Amino acid sequence: MDQPLGNDRTATARAHSNIALIKYWGKRDAALNIPAVGSISLTLDALSTDTRVTFRSGLEQDEFWLVGTRADATRASHLLDIVRDSSGVGSRAVVESTNNFPTAAGLASSASGFAALAVAASAAAGLSLDDRELSILARRGSGSAARSLFGGIVELYAGTRDDGLDSFAEPVLPPETWPLTVVVAITELGQKSVNSTAGMGGSALTSPFYPAWVDTGKDDLAAMRLAIANRDFEQLGELAEYSCLKLHGLMMSTRPALLYWNAATMAAIHAVYELRASGIPVYFTIDAGPQLKALCLPEHAGTVADALGQVAGVQETRISTLGHGAQLLP
Ligand code: PMV
DSSP states (O other): OOOOOTTOEEEEEEEEEEEEEEOOOOEEETTTTEESSOEEEEEEEEEEEEEEEEEETTOSSOEEEETTEEEOOHHHHHHHHHHHHHHOOOOEEEEEEEESSOGGGTOOOHHHHHHHHHHHHHHHTTOOOOHHHHHHHHHHHOGGGGGGGSOSEEEEOOOSOTTOTTOOEEEEEOTTTSOOEEEEEEOOOSOOSSOHHHHHHHHHHHOTTHHHHHHHHHHHHHHHHHHHHTTOHHHHHHHHHHHHHHHHHHHHTSSSOOOOOOHHHHHHHHHHHHHHHTTOOOEEEOOSSSOEEEEEOGGGHHHHHHHHHTSTTOOEEEEEEBOOOOEEEO
């Protein structure tokens, strides 16, 4: 924890973003933010958030500063309230977050942000939570954040309990065990149009595909666990593309439709197919936005980044290896 100033209680944490191979979409409890399906992700070394939390007596409301600019504190306050309730710390807090990637690039995943916030806020409040408790706390902020507590390959369980205490993430493989690489193709600068909580709510209410999505989630997780245990990259890639396209089919069948892709996203998908036809094992995945993430082995990362960089509409590419879990910073 940082040195306290006066009555301030402060701590700073870093967490990396992650990209799901088997996707989460839909909540079985919206108030407790419990996912309806489990998910499996890769933690990304190249994309991280540093967050400092300072509980300060005399503050009238929580303040959230994102890269030096005051931003809406509602979602951060929700997580801080949980920390205040369990620690007895009554003061409001200043939350200062910075990303090591351009915030306007639409990569500002809530995953790294809420994971860093959970670790920093609980430490600043003097709570000593274990990894499971921290993962549950981060999940209350954003489902994908539960996974960013850990490095490498990570699984988030949907669980069955009403209180959500069995819905937490655990590491599946540490980052060094299987050196996978992700090439991010940025096709659009700017924020996404419909946030994931609103989008998921819409899919659950209106898509005729939603029950099938929830029913088949367990099979996808089991198949992915097997691919990982066998270090079978082709199987991992095929399953990741399948889960991604199944998710986007669900999104497109939502009313009003959630169509997150732009023309460059589609062109990048075809570029991945062409690379694969030329013998390079590379697969894509896409979240609730227009950026494409290509999964490949380290020896092909340069070729994949070059090819995606030449796709019309791709503005920038970034190469990431697998990252480590969230940690407190000195
Ligand atoms: O954690 P949220 O609420 O931002 O939702 C994440 C949803 C997806 O990114 C589309 C899928 C996933 O599992 O990360």
